[in-house]
Amino acid sequence: EAYAAARTRRLQLLRSGVGMLTARGQAQALRQGQMRGDGEGSRSDGNDLMARALRHMQHHELARGLQAWSAFVEAAEALEMRRAARALRHKHYRDLARGLQA
Numbered sequence: 009e010a011y012a013a014a015r016t017r018r019l020q021l022l023r024s025g026v027g028m029l030t031a032r033g034q035a036q037a038l039r040q041g042q043m044r045g046d047g048e049g050s051r052s053d054g055n056d057l058m059a060r061a062l063r064h065m066q067h068h069e070l071a072r073g074l075q076a077w078s079a080f081v082e083a084a085e086a087l088e089m090r091r092a093a094r095a096l097r098h099k100h101y102r103d104l105a106r107g108l109q110a
Contacts, residue, residue, distance in 0.1 A: 018065070
């Protein structure tokens, strides 16, 4: 439950643009800006890192959604197969009963 709340909060922060980077990401952006020797480098790198993190989270969420959909489809197919098997058994029992009556 705590994990889900933290994940939801991270998604909200990413979507709102607040808290653009983690401390690690800020340090990385700062290092990249210093290596280039420009003062504005860290800001653009921060935006790049934020965009990359957002894409990563979107891909992760998409993959989870596809897995959930796949599981749902498999469950629906299994249910449909059980229903079909039940219908066949019913038909078989009905035919068997008719044969015994004849």
